[in-house]
Amino acid sequence: MLIRRPPDIPSSEITPERGYLDRRAFIAMAGAAAAVAAVPVLGRDLLARAAGGGSARAGGSGADKPTPYDDITHYNNYYEFGTGKTDPARYAGQLVTSPWTVEVAGEVRKPATYHLEDLLRGQTIEERIYRHRCVEGWSMVIPWNGFSLRNLITRFEPTSRAKFVEFTTLYRPSQMPGQRTDVLPWPYVEGLRMDEAMHPLTMVVTGLYGRPLPNQDGAPIRIHVPWKYGFKSGKSIVRIRLMETQPATTWNTYAPSWYGFYANVNPDVDTVRWSQATERRIGEFFRRPTLLFNGYGDQVASLYEGMDLRKDY
Amino acid sequence: MFLACLAPLAVLVADALTGRLGANPINAAELRTGIWSLTFLTATLAVTPLRRLTGWNALAGYRRMLGLFTFAYVTLHFLTWFGIDEFFSLGEIGRDITRRPYITVGFASFLLLIPLAATSSAAMVRRLGKRWKTLHGLIYVAALGGIVHFVWEVKAGMATPARYALVLAGLLLLRFAPRPLRLRRAAPRPQKQKQLIEPPPLEPNRGLTTLLKIEPNV
Numbered sequence: 001m002l003i004r005r006p007p008d009i010p011s012s013e014i015t016p017e018r019g020y021l022d023r024r025a026f027i028a029m030a031g032a033a034a035a036v037a038a039v040p041v042l043g044r045d046l047l048a049r050a051a052g053g054g055s056a057r058a059g060g061s062g063a064d065k066p067t068p069y070d071d072i073t074h075y076n077n078y079y080e081f082g083t084g085k086t087d088p089a090r091y092a093g094q095l096v097t098s099p100w101t102v103e104v105a106g107e108v109r110k111p112a113t114y115h116l117e118d119l120l121r122g123q124t125i126e127e128r129i130y131r132h133r134c135v136e137g138w139s140m141v142i143p144w145n146g147f148s149l150r151n152l153i154t155r156f157e158p159t160s161r162a163k164f165v166e167f168t169t170l171y172r173p174s175q176m177p178g179q180r181t182d183v184l185p186w187p188y189v190e191g192l193r194m195d196e197a198m199h200p201l202t203m204v205v206t207g208l209y210g211r212p213l214p215n216q217d218g219a220p221i222r223i224h225v226p227w228k229y230g231f232k233s234g235k236s237i238v239r240i241r242l243m244e245t246q247p248a249t250t251w252n253t254y255a256p257s258w259y260g261f262y263a264n265v266n267p268d269v270d271t272v273r274w275s276q277a278t279e280r281r282i283g284e285f286f287r288r289p290t291l292l293f294n295g296y297g298d299q300v301a302s303l304y305e306g307m308d309l310r311k312d313y
Numbered sequence: 314m315f316l317a318c319l320a321p322l323a324v325l326v327a328d329a330l331t332g333r334l335g336a337n338p339i340n341a342a343e344l345r346t347g348i349w350s351l352t353f354l355t356a357t358l359a360v361t362p363l364r365r366l367t368g369w370n371a372l373a374g375y376r377r378m379l380g381l382f383t384f385a386y387v388t389l390h391f392l393t394w395f396g397i398d399e400f401f402s403l404g405e406i407g408r409d410i411t412r413r414p415y416i417t418v419g420f421a422s423f424l425l426l427i428p429l430a431a432t433s434s435a436a437m438v439r440r441l442g443k444r445w446k447t448l449h450g451l452i453y454v455a456a457l458g459g460i461v462h463f464v465w466e467v468k469a470g471m472a473t474p475a476r477y478a479l480v481l482a483g484l485l486l487l488r489f490a491p492r493p494l495r496l497r498r499a500a501p502r503p504q505k506q507k508q509l510i511e512p513p514p515l516e517p518n519r520g521l522t523t524l525l526k527i528e529p530n531v
Contacts, residue, residue, distance in 0.1 A: 075336030083470040086335060136468075138337055183470040254469065273468070275409060282336045286400060 066129060067140040069209050071282050073216055077134065078235060079184055080169065080176040081216065087178070088216035095175045097220040097236070106241040107162035110155075116220055120206065123147045127210065128203060133265045133294045135229035139279045144224060145207030150198045158194070158242050165197040166190070166247035167223055167234035184250055190234040191247035191261070192225065195303055201226055201296060227296040229263045260313035264304070265294035269313045314375060318382045321349045322389070339398050346390035351459050351477050353383035355484070358456060362487040377433055380452070384430040391423050415465035422458030425451050456481055 078088035100116040125145050133139045153165065171187035173179040179186050196202060203224045206213055213219040218235025225232050231251050241247070251259035258271050267277045267290040278287040293300050304312075325345055328334050334341040357379040364372040399405045409416045429449055432438070438445050460481055463474040 071336035079469070083468075085337070138340070181470070181472075270412065273413065273415070275405070275413070278405070280337065280339065280398075285339075287398075 064129065064131060064141040065283075066143050066209075067282050072140060072142055072208065073214050075282060076217065077136075077230070078178075078216060078218070080178045080186075080188065080236075082178045083183055091177050092215035092219075095170075095172070095215045095219070095236070097215065100220050100238075102221065102237060103239040104156050104241075105239060106166075106243050107159040108242050109157035109159060119152065119221075123151060123204075125206065130203070130224060130226040131294050131296075132224070132226065132230055133279060133290065135231060135259065135263070135271065135274065135276075137274050137276070137279050138282055139290075139294075140282050142224075143209050144203060144205045145210060145213075146203045146205040146224075148200045149202045149204050149223065150200060152204055152240075153197060153242075156240075156242070161244045162242035163194050164243045164246050165192050165194060166239075166241040166243055166249075167237050168239035168241070169234050170236040170238045184254060187238075188234060188250050189247060190223070190232055191243075191249050192232070193246075193303075194242075196225070196300075199300060199303065201299055227265060227293040227300045229259075229265060231259065232263050262304075262309075262312050264309065264313070265290060266292055266309055266313065268292070269310055271313070315378065318353070318378065321345070321386070339393065342393045343390065343398060346386055346393055347463070350383060350386040350390050351463065353379055353386055354452070354456050354459060355477065355480050357383050358452065358481070358484045362484060381430060381433060384426050387423050387426055391420075415462050418458050418465065419462035422455040422462060425455040425458070429455075453485065 074089045075085045076088055077083075077085070078092065081088045081091040098116075101113050102116065102119055103113045105111050124147060126147060127143055127145050129141060129143045131139060132142050167190050169188035169190075170176070171179060173186075192202065203226075205218065205222045205224050206220065208214060208217055213222065218233075218237075221237050222235040223233045223237065246261060249261060252261050252263075258273050265276070270276055276290055279290045280287050291297070325334075325342060329338060329342065332338075357376060360372050360376040360379065364370055395401065395406055399409075410420050411417065429451060432441060432445065432448060441448065460474065460478045463477065464471065467474060
């Protein structure tokens with residue numbers, strides 16, 4: 001698959017200029033040595049690390065060093081495999097992700113159940129380095145591989161009644177031990193407003209650090225919405241349903257006062273459980289201030305014009 | 314015994330130094346010190362019922378040590394949060410204590426343990442006499458607070474907090490239940506030992522029962 005940089009997220013937005021230039025030097029060097037060509041996976045990994053550059057970021061934008069692969073894959077929430085942060089890495093190995101089908105349903109002219117390969121056919125896989133902020137107050141910087149969700153949705157030809165999109169995660173208790181407990185009502189359901197789903201930043205993820213997406217991070221196909229708390233981004237998606245009414249989403253149904261439907265990252269709106277003013281970037285000692293819309297305000301703030309973000313949290 | 318009580322701390326320090334606390338070591342340290350606080354608190358409360366059940370009176374000698382270790386782990390738990398996680402930001406923890414119920418309850422329980430630790434010496438036991446018993450009844454309030462703190466802290470999945478709650482409920486039952494269910498003293502103890510190691514025996518209808526709003530059964 002072709003790996004291409006997206007036009008709408010300039011690298012300068014996610015990488016300090018020095019690191020950015022360093023990386024160019026690195027690419028030139030690597031190219032000369034022809035080493036990267038020989039070991040593409042390792043090369044990508046090194047590239048991503050080289051791109052990290054600076055350390056703590058002062059104020060708004062700037063240095064976001066990609067979180068190491070091991071931390072991304074060994075510290076996350078995926079309650080289908082258990083509530084512990086290392087449970088997904090421990091238990092996700094048994095999940096069979098091939099063959100995989102995704103049902104497309106609801107307000108579309110082409111409802112069908114697609115084989116994953118058919119779904120991905122024709123999509124250009126890009127690397128995008130996204131900030132990921134968990135509602136629990138920790139964050140990461142993740143080099144995903146994938147494409148804009150809109151490229152998928154337009155293909156299904158939504159009807160004019162499609163106002164929301166619902167994502168359903170796999171329900172397979174035999175391979176997902178967490179689903180044998182009732183910590184949450186299964187299957188896990190998340191959703192977005194149509195304009196959020198169609199925003200170019202909203203991403204269908206199929207890979208991480210240039211490798212296939214590991215099971216514990218939502219293989220074979222997941223969503224990532226970088227300006228929202230992590231729980232909005234469903235993993236191991238088996239159904240995409242377009243709807244006229246707002247879908248009932250898992251955490252919002254479980255505890256409406258803690259988890260809003262919108263769940264936009266917002267340092268000024270505390271959730272009952274956590275202050276959202278600061279966050280701990282995995283790998284850093286000091287907490288850093290949390291940014292409105294996780295720092296993606298320039299791109300997404302217009303989606304919420306006229307809305308009271310305190311009410312619609 | 315003393316060394317065994319230090320073991321969780323030693324393991325924590327060793328894991329921290331060798332990077333075995335995972336991707337979010339500060340959070341892991343908070344979780345571990347919290348769990349050990351509740352474990353030691355439960356162990357402290359289990360001493361007397363266990364002694365009555367088994368008649369092994371030497372156990373009583375360990376109660377104070379377990380209680381002080383409880384306080385030590387709770388203090389570590391607090392300091393990990395205040396000193397490392399929030400990096401001594403008084404404003405931040407002030408906001409958390411006032412706004413987040415699970416932190417309010419946890420912090421209050423920590424405060425409750427301070428006078429207990431301060432009056433743990435033999436001299437204080439002697440000096441306070443019967444009031445010592447009443448004062449140290451606060452440990453039950455702190456234990457309840459600790460459980461509530463834990464229950465409210467977890468997002469979903471109550472299994473672990475529920476286990477602690479169940480054990481605590483059992484221990485409370487053994488101490489305060491209607492008489493037929495309650496454990497009696499297994500064997501009369503020599504007077505001397507009682508004065509040195511244990512404060513006067515619990516008299517129903519005193520401060521504790523009133524405090525916990527449990528009807529004394531006389």
